[in-house]
Amino acid sequence: MSPPANHEATFQTWIEEHRGIFVKVARSFVRGENDAAELQQEMMFQLWLSLPRYAGQSKPSTWIYRVCLNTALTWRRGAKRRESRIEPEVDISRLSADAATPADLAGNKDLLEQLYSALQAMQESDRALVLLMLDGLAYREMAEVTGLTENHVGVALTRARKRLATLLKGVTDELE
């Protein structure tokens, strides 16, 4: 059954407002622009399929994170047929121009790449939690996305932060 018209409007709104979630999850879980673009499209497809079930039972961002992370965790690179892909209209791999100088901007871009590489090197469960942390989700929200208890999220996240700090080499974690 096709989603009703208001779901189509919801889908459009969510894609417009939360596009960053798709981009960041895809970049954290796969290497390469082609794979990232395919994973993004698969995540959007799964969101489309899930929308008829949405009745305001959670925040849109929570719903989207669940869909994106579940899709990323079970996505098999190249296992699916290469569906015709809708190409993005803008180059999405940029840092904001808030940086003081071009050198600053270049340096921050390197650090961002380093962060994504570290994320990709982590265990998937840790990666998911760190991603949620970096996006500023509270423990309660992380618990809603993952299905873990808040206590468990706290413990797992502490461990994941330590691993991230190790991977980023020479970085200290203020929690240590």
Added chain:
Amino acid sequence: MNLNDYEAIWKRQEVPVGACVDIAALRETFETKRRKMAATLFARDLIEASAGVFVSAVLALFWKHQGSAGWPIGLAIACMLWVTGAFIRERIRTHRSRLGPDAPMLAKLEAEIAELEHQRRLLLGVATWYLAPCAASILIVLATVLFNAPAGALADHRLLVGGFFGAYLVLVGFLYRLIWSVNRRAVRKQIEPRLEELERLHKSLLA
């Protein structure tokens, strides 16, 4: 540097505002894909359920032709309907137990693991729920035909009948082995590696 610095860089990361894709084209693609998937699943369900019903209908006509002496064919029909019932039960179970992509990660993972374990059991047990009833059904029909053959026909062609049954048993044994090997290979090459991967992920999520 500490992690807070990386967090600040992450937050300053420019992400696209607006859809950045043609939403109408995306919707069209997704709806086409969804309809195709639904049609494929429906066709598969229909074939699996109706094959057994069709064979049962043919057997019922044959029973009518045989008359009351053909009563064992009722058992053959029961075997085929058992297989059809197994397919239908499986479809209903899959439909009820499926969790959408919007489920919490842990629940979704546990559901995927349970589904793979179930698929493994089905594939490894195919001899019990699928092959045996089909083979039994064919055997019952053959036996019914032979025992209802005109008087003396069996005695005249004892060797042929014996040879035929022997060949049937060898063929069934060979098919069983082949199908079981194919299924075992599918379990080993596809299901078990995936199951290990998901169980490792599950363990790390709960660690």
